[in-house]
Amino acid sequence: MLDVKNMNFWLFDMDGTLYLGDILFDFTIPLLEYLKAAGKKYLFMTNNSSKSVADYVKKLARLGIPAVEDDFITSAQATAYYLEKHHKNDYIYVEGTNSLKDALKRHHFNITDQYSEDVTCVVSGFDTELTFQKLEDLSKLLLNQDIAYIATNPDLVCPTEYGYVPDCGSVSEMIYNATGRRPKFIGKPSPLMPQLAMEKWGYRKEETIVVGDRIYTDIKSGINAGINTALVLSGETTKQVLDESPDKPTAVYKDCGEILQLLKT
Numbered sequence: 264m265l266d267v268k269n270m271n272f273w274l275f276d277m278d279g280t281l282y283l284g285d286i287l288f289d290f291t292i293p294l295l296e297y298l299k300a301a302g303k304k305y306l307f308m309t310n311n312s313s314k315s316v317a318d319y320v321k322k323l324a325r326l327g328i329p330a331v332e333d334d335f336i337t338s339a340q341a342t343a344y345y346l347e348k349h350h351k352n353d354y355i356y357v358e359g360t361n362s363l364k365d366a367l368k369r370h371h372f373n374i375t376d377q378y379s380e381d382v383t384c385v386v387s388g389f390d391t392e393l394t395f396q397k398l399e400d401l402s403k404l405l406l407n408q409d410i411a412y413i414a415t416n417p418d419l420v421c422p423t424e425y426g427y428v429p430d431c432g433s434v435s436e437m438i439y440n441a442t443g444r445r446p447k448f449i450g451k452p453s454p455l456m457p458q459l460a461m462e463k464w465g466y467r468k469e470e471t472i473v474v475g476d477r478i479y480t481d482i483k484s485g486i487n488a489g490i491n492t493a494l495v496l497s498g499e500t501t502k503q504v505l506d507e508s509p510d511k512p513t514a515v516y517k518d519c520g521e522i523l524q525l526l527k528t
């Protein structure tokens with residue numbers, strides 16, 4: 264059985280786990296303060312590749328969660344980590360926001376946002392600056408089967424204050440319809456974000472846990488990375504969804520407040 268007291272490295276999903284939309288759960292600050300005081304390390308883990316980490320720091324500050332840039336692990340960072348390992352010397356066409364391009368430039372990748380026959384790799388992100396020209400570029404480039412195709416996150420939609428907007432996974436579907444190609448996805452449920460986090464901050468699998476409200480992304484990324492997983496029922500997942508899912512978390516809690524209680528006892 265999982266003893267949360269033995270967990271030293273905490274990877275938190277945000278929406279549905281630490282807050283819901285614009286409403287902060289009342290146990291979130293006490294939990295984060297407790298972990299910090301106990302000498303544990305935590306990170307906020309997000310699939311969203313459209314925002315820069317600086318934007319996330321501001322968003323959490325608005326909700327009342329104190330955070331610095333180093334407290335985050337994003338799919339943009341994990342994409343850079345993957346490119347570093349597999350496409351270091353490629354000429355990379357980036358279909359994504361300026362903030363994604365800046366993040367990749369900081370890692371010294373050779374990137375472009377213009378169609379070129381010299382391109383050897385395509386990276387697609389959650390692109391809130393999408394144009395038809397970019398879709399056309401991707402459709403043309405990916406006809407060449409030698410060009411690698413990577414996408415930051417498989418989410419079909421991204422929640423907004425009024426409902427949903429199409430996310431990276433939906434654009435990938437459009438490109439699939441046009442080219443028959445599907446990308447390698449980097450964000451949750453792939454294990455790359457937890458793996459990068461453990462490597463960068465120096466923690467072992469046994470002492471690492473991912474906490475989230477979605478089985479098919481958060482929990483699956485933890486299972487795929489071979490680490491502990493805690494599902495909280497404060498967001499998207501109902502008891503029925505959990506019962507029907509073939510993927511089982513290491514532990515299930517009502518919410519992070521229950522985790523805080525267990526840490527304190």
Ligand SMILES: [Mg+2]
Nearest residue numbers: 276278279476
């Ligand atoms: Mg969530």
